[in-house]
Amino acid sequence: MESLTLRASPSSTASPLLRLPGRRRAASVRVSASGAGAGAGEPDLSVTVNGLKMPNPFVIGSGPPGTNYTVMKRAFDEGWGGVIAKTVSLDAGKVINVTPRYARLRADPNGSTKSPIIGWQNIELISDRPLETMLNEFKQLKKEYPDRILIGSIMEEYNKAAWHELIERVEESGVINFSCPHGMPERKMGAAVGQDCALLEEVSGWINEKATVPVWSKMTPNITDITQPSRIALKSGSEGIAAINTIMSVMGIDLKTLRPEPCVEGYSTPGGYSARAVHPIALAKVMQIARLIKEEFPEGGRSLSAIGGVETGNDAAEFILLGADTVQVCTGVMMHGYGLVKKLCTELQDFMRMHDFSSIEDFRGASLPYFTTHTDLVQRQKEAIKQRKAIRMGLQSDKDWTGDGFVKETESMVSN
CATH class of the missing domain: 1.20.5 (Single alpha-helices involved in coiled-coils or other helix-helix interfaces)
Known part of the structure; x- marks a missing residue:
């Protein structure tokens, strides 16, 4: 698990997520699609996940598209079902992001600038903006968009008190997540937690004993069997799983300078790989987690948010067919803009019309039974x-x- 997501409440006054202190249990957490807001005869894209109603299943994934008030407001205005803010921690002073911090892989092996981008790498860390600044912006967004879903993303060092303090402060603004596959493993942050099941179990326990809103645990794909940490996170009390985070990668070597890319003062570091090239890998991981949830947590109430190379409505349909409740997009927004959500919705509805599906629930998990040994x-x-x-x-x-x-x-x- 790389990240824990404490889902945001839609308003500061009446949140379906807030429960009695000490424990969160999603009694009415069944994922469903409702007819509200659908046009006459139009497929309904709305979903309700862990008590949160969204107009569509498309969520901005944690990263640059949720880095500040301005861009998150833009996402809401464009019609995204939910927004996950960029990951925050108590001390932003320990984070220094460098430039350049992105590298691209194009379909043309010669790297033509006109060739489609199929892979994207980042060596970016969590937010370097002060926590108080981010919290104030969360509050402002919740005030302006009381019926929209804002989700925070949190990450801390191996320190129970720090985790509890961060959760409390972020919950006051109504939001939370827990993320970053490659960020600062030397501090037992990010990938270090997702790749060490004993560490994951302990940290998940800290988070779930403190949190009063549902938690989504974000899984790293940089592990042999993604179901192992997923199982631990769910048994530790998390209401949902988000997968996959980016894949550890080295984008390439400049054959003229012999230096790795992206190159910062002649040096680089492995980073997170995303975009269309990771989609097949993400499909396999999501399928495995969906089967785990279905087979080992049949009581329901556990959700799955799929991530990985989504640029079209058909990409999203594949994830939903495997059992995903929501679909996150991050790199796709960086490449195509916030207006991408309109295309995603239109194409997903076209798919639903083709099969005469009236709601997301009509086909969620429909392809899962066709996997075997x-x-x-x-x-x-x-x-x-x-x-x-x-x-x-x-x-x-x-x-x-x-x-x-x-x-x-x-x-x-x-x-x-």
Whole structure:
């Protein structure tokens, strides 16, 4: 797990997320789609996840698109279902972001600037803005958009008191998340938590004993089996899982200078890989987590937010078909702008019309049952081949006689 997400309340006065102190349990946390707001005959994109109603399942993922008041306001104005702010911690002074901090991989191996971007790397850390500044902006946004979903993202060092203080301060503004796959592992932050299940269990316990709003735990893909930390996070009390965070990467080496990219004063560091190239990997990880939730947490109330290379409505449909409740977009917004949400909604509705789906719930998880083991695939194919051979061997019943080509039909049943 790289990040914990404490979901934001839609308003500061009446939050469906706030529960009695000490424990959060989502009794009415079933994910559902409602007809409210849908046009006549139009597929309804609205969802309710962990008590939060969203007009559509598209959420701005934690990162630059949620870095300050101005851009988060823009996201709400454009129509995003929810916004996750850039990750904050108690002491922003320990964070210094460098420039350049992004690198791009293009489809053309020669790197033509006209070639589509398929991969994106960042060596960016969490927000370097003071926590108080971010909290004030959260409060302002909640005041201006009381019915919209604002989500905070938090990350701290290996210190229970620090985690509790951060949770308390961020909850006062109505928001929280817990994130960053590559940021400062030397401080037991970010990926260090997601890759160490014992550490994850302890930190998740700290967070869930303090938080009074639902928690989403964000999973790193930089691990052999993503279901292991996911299981621990859910057993520790998290209401949901978000996956995947970015994949550890080195974007490339400049063959003229022999220096790695992105190059800062001649040096670089591994960073997080995102964009379309990671989509197939994210699909596999989300599928595994969705199966885990279905099989080991059948009581319901656990949600799944999918992340990874979403640039079209069809990309989102794939995640939902695997069991995702919401779909996060970060790099896609950086490349295409906040208006991308309109395209995503239109294309997702086009997909729903094609299959006569009226709501998100109509097809959520529909493709999940079609995954099995390789051994089972072999057996299924053997049976299918056997059946096809039986049909080719001849008529199977008297009712199949046609009278046409009588000799040929008879011959089909002769054993050579």
